[in-house]
Amino acid sequence: MTTSSPPVMTLELLQQFSDAWTAGDVDRLMEFMTDDRVYCASVGPEPGITYRGRDEVRRGFGAMLAYDSGRERHGGIAFLHGAVGVAEWSFSEISQDGRTRLIRGYDIYQFSGDKIHKKDAFRKILDEEISRDDGDPFPGDRHSPSRHVEGRASLPGEARLRDRLR
Numbered sequence: 001m002t003t004s005s006p007p008v009m010t011l012e013l014l015q016q017f018s019d020a021w022t023a024g025d026v027d028r029l030m031e032f033m034t035d036d037r038v039y040c041a042s043v044g045p046e047p048g049i050t051y052r053g054r055d056e057v058r059r060g061f062g063a064m065l066a067y068d069s070g071r072e073r074h075g076g077i078a079f080l081h082g083a084v085g086v087a088e089w090s091f092s093e094i095s096q097d098g099r100t101r102l103i104r105g106y107d108i109y110q111f112s113g114d115k116i117h118k119k120d121a122f123r124k125i126l127d128e129e130i131s132r133d134d135g136d137p138f139p140g141d142r143h144s145p146s147r148h149v150e151g152r153a154s155l156p157g158e159a160r161l162r163d164r165l166r
Contacts, residue, residue: 007114014078014085014109017116022073024065030058034115042105042121043067064121071103085109102126 013032020028039051039060051060068091076088091103105123109116 009080009083009085009109009111009114009116011078011080013114014080014087018075018078018087018089021065024069026058026061026065029061030054032116033057033119034112034117036117038118038120040118040120042123048121080111083111085111 017029017032020032035054037052037054037057039057040046041049041051041060041064043049043064049060049063051057071091071093074090074092076090078087079085085108087107087109089105089107093101093103095101103123103125105121108120108122110118110120
């Protein structure tokens with residue numbers, strides 16, 4: 001008698017999820033999620049809006065994809081340890097004033113078998129053309145959600161968060 005192992009998340013499956021994110025394919029993204037899915041976005045009033053359940057997570061994925069629309073996406077390292085995984089990512093964009101901005105982030109995942117139960121995203125916004133002579137002890141490592149780039153969608157609560165951080 002042979003016994004089969006329960007399904008587990010693999011780096012290949014996580015890469016397929018990442019590819020679906022890059023393609024903006026919400027239907028495909030949803031296939032990777034458990035029925036009791038949770039998505040914690042990297043922006044919003046908590047900070048970050050938490051979406052729970054099929055309809056909310058679908059709405060959250062759509063909102064986040066619209067928010068990052070027009071930015072160039074780059075992958076990074078990823079690793080899995082049991083039922084937890086981490087994936088690095090980044091976006092780059094040119095603002096209306098011609099400055100390059102790099103947005104770096106990490107997703108922390110909780111898995112149930114070969115499905116994603118929770119995707120918790122974190123991001124840093126870095127201005128590449130920051131002067132290193134401004135007395136800042138952490139040059140180039142400024143998180144500044146108040147620097148809004150026109151021409152992209154906003155998530156609910158983002159304007160309130162920007163105003164609070166000014």
